[in-house]
Amino acid sequence: MAGTIWGYSDTTLMRGFQEGRQKIIEGRFFENxxxxxxxxxxxxxxxxxxxxxxxxxxxxxxxxxxxPLTIAGVFTDYxxxxxxxxxxxxxELSDIIVSFDTLLGSDFSGIYPIMDDxxxxxxxxxxxxxxxQELKEKGLPASYKTDSDxxxxxxxxxxxxxxxxxxxxxxxxxxxxxxxxLIFLSIINIRERKYxxxxxxxxxxxxxxxxxxxxxxxLSLILLCAVIGMTLGGVLIKPISGMLLEGSEIAHAGVxxxxxxxxxxxxxxxxxxxxxxxxxxxxxxxxxxMKILSxxx
Amino acid sequence: MSxxxxxNVSYQYSKTSKAILKDVSVEFKQGxxxxxxxxxxxxxxTLLSLISGxxxxxxxxxxxxxxxxxxxNRDEYRAKNIGVIFQGYNLLTNCxxxxxxxxxxxISGSRAKGKKESAYKLLSELGIDRETADRKILHLxxxxxxRVGIAxxxxxxxxxxxxxxxxxxxxxxxxxxxxxxxxxLAHEENKCVIIVTHSKEVAAYADKIMRIANGKxxxxxx
Numbered sequence: 001m002a003g004t005i006w007g008y009s010d011t012t013l014m015r016g017f018q019e020g021r022q023k024i025i026e027g028r029f030f031e032n033x034x035x036x037x038x039x040x041x042x043x044x045x046x047x048x049x050x051x052x053x054x055x056x057x058x059x060x061x062x063x064x065x066x067x068p069l070t071i072a073g074v075f076t077d078y079x080x081x082x083x084x085x086x087x088x089x090x091x092e093l094s095d096i097i098v099s100f101d102t103l104l105g106s107d108f109s110g111i112y113p114i115m116d117d118x119x120x121x122x123x124x125x126x127x128x129x130x131x132x133q134e135l136k137e138k139g140l141p142a143s144y145k146t147d148s149d150x151x152x153x154x155x156x157x158x159x160x161x162x163x164x165x166x167x168x169x170x171x172x173x174x175x176x177x178x179x180x181x182l183i184f185l186s187i188i189n190i191r192e193r194k195y196x197x198x199x200x201x202x203x204x205x206x207x208x209x210x211x212x213x214x215x216x217x218x219l220s221l222i223l224l225c226a227v228i229g230m231t232l233g234g235v236l237i238k239p240i241s242g243m244l245l246e247g248s249e250i251a252h253a254g255v256x257x258x259x260x261x262x263x264x265x266x267x268x269x270x271x272x273x274x275x276x277x278x279x280x281x282x283x284x285x286x287x288x289x290m291k292i293l294s295x296x297x
Numbered sequence: 298m299s300x301x302x303x304x305n306v307s308y309q310y311s312k313t314s315k316a317i318l319k320d321v322s323v324e325f326k327q328g329x330x331x332x333x334x335x336x337x338x339x340x341x342x343t344l345l346s347l348i349s350g351x352x353x354x355x356x357x358x359x360x361x362x363x364x365x366x367x368x369x370n371r372d373e374y375r376a377k378n379i380g381v382i383f384q385g386y387n388l389l390t391n392c393x394x395x396x397x398x399x400x401x402x403x404i405s406g407s408r409a410k411g412k413k414e415s416a417y418k419l420l421s422e423l424g425i426d427r428e429t430a431d432r433k434i435l436h437l438x439x440x441x442x443x444r445v446g447i448a449x450x451x452x453x454x455x456x457x458x459x460x461x462x463x464x465x466x467x468x469x470x471x472x473x474x475x476x477x478x479x480x481x482l483a484h485e486e487n488k489c490v491i492i493v494t495h496s497k498e499v500a501a502y503a504d505k506i507m508r509i510a511n512g513k514x515x516x517x518x519x
Contacts, residue, residue: 196389196391198387199387199388199389200389200400200404201372202351202375202381202383202387203375203376203381203401203404203449204372204373204374204375204376204377204404204405205372205376205404206372206373207372209404288351288352289351290346290351290352293383293385293387
């Protein structure tokens with residue numbers, strides 16, 4: 001009778017037990033390294049029960065050592081019990097199930113890992129070596145093959161980098177254009193309100209009080225617009241990035257609005273507001289109230 | 298002691314232009330209603346601008362009490378010590394009448410509570426009821442705007458009230474109403490009231506009349 005040793009890294013992957021097809025009929029599940037559960041038939045034929053120790057040979061180490069394994073429990077498989085065919089793929093009642101760590105510790109030859117191809121997307125290609133190193137230090141088994149697809153990474157990232165560079169340039173152009181527009185708007189606003197400024201100055205309002213009022217007014221408007229803009233940005237970032245990255249391998253990576261950038265945006269908005277207000281305020285200091293009012297009257 | 302003393306004041310718009318005022322000396326006292334009369338371009342409004350600190354004389358000194366206007370903070374002087382009633386009213390048209398008054402109180406640095414109520418009261422004393430006081434300036438008649446202008450000038454209890462053609466746009470009845478207010482301010486509230494006018498009817502209310510001609514001032518008392 002031939003048997004197979006199955007190693008599982010995670011009990012949730014043991015579907016037979018999850019679905020109720022397999023069940024521990026004696027003892028318990030393995031918990032510690034070196035513990036196993038064995039099939040019902042294997043136990044019956046060898047008169048084994050939980051607490052017994054079995055010795056396994058055939059691994060690389062087994063050339064010189066024999067690996068002792070403690071039986072923690074006995075399981076059955078109702079589907080395997082009912083099977084009458086000679087052809088059966090799956091856990092048999094003559095099999096042994098161990099933890100993945102126990103299986104790796106045995107250093108058996110002929111281990112056939114059934115593992116997912118796990119991919120990690122890193123922020124830059126240079127981070128891959130330290131990343132693998134860190135994974136190994138944190139216990140990634142040596143049986144895992146690690147590989148970095150730098151070329152593929154560059155193929156994906158280069159267009160994004162270009163897009164980012166275009167976006168940055170576009171952003172700077174928008175900022176500069178916005179600053180110029182804000183300055184013009186501020187000057188137009190001040191000119192439109194020249195009469196009001198003349199009246200306030202004529203009845204004794206000091207220049208700094210007037211300037212402070214205008215700066216507060218500008219900042220309130222700018223902060224309101226910034227909040228509206230950032231809210232819209234936060235809402236639209238996903239659909240827009242999805243549209244731009246559609247078909248790309250990193251489309252599923254997900255784009256999010258980084259809150260760290262909020263103070264920077266507010267700082268730029270406030271800076272622009274103050275600069276544009278100051279230009280307008282220079283107009284205030286230029287005119288004397290008497291001149292403004294006589295022009296108006 | 299004079300509230301306002303003008304010593305040898307001259308004024309010209311530029312170094313090359315003709316002098317509007319030449320070596321003018323005059324004193325203004327509390328409790329007196331002054332009228333400044335003269336032809337157009339004689340320098341009446343210029344003298345008012347100099348008194349109100351909106352402009353500076355090219356020669357001479359203007360003293361408020363014993364302080365030279367050119368050496369003090371003239372914004373503060375306008376906000377606290379003098380009330381100016383402009384010819385074109387110069388009210389903030391996007392505000393209501395009462396808001397104009399409260400704004401002036403705020404500029405003067407008043408921290409009194411109930412400024413709005415005080416403003417309603419002041420307007421009421423000048424014949425503007427609450428309903429009118431809550432209207433925007435452009436929805437008021439010329440006479441009502443003029444009264445709001447007077448209320449604004451009085452809102453911070455200044456020693457000096459100056460008015461440039463305060464009845465220029467008003468009919469006879471309204472003129473009398475406004476002039477009665479100025480007389481009361483001078484005689485009952487002991488203010489120094491200075492009015493610039495073309496009108497003989499207005500000048501008739503004055504205690505003293507200043508006639509400006511050729512840059513010189515001639516004072517006539519009653």
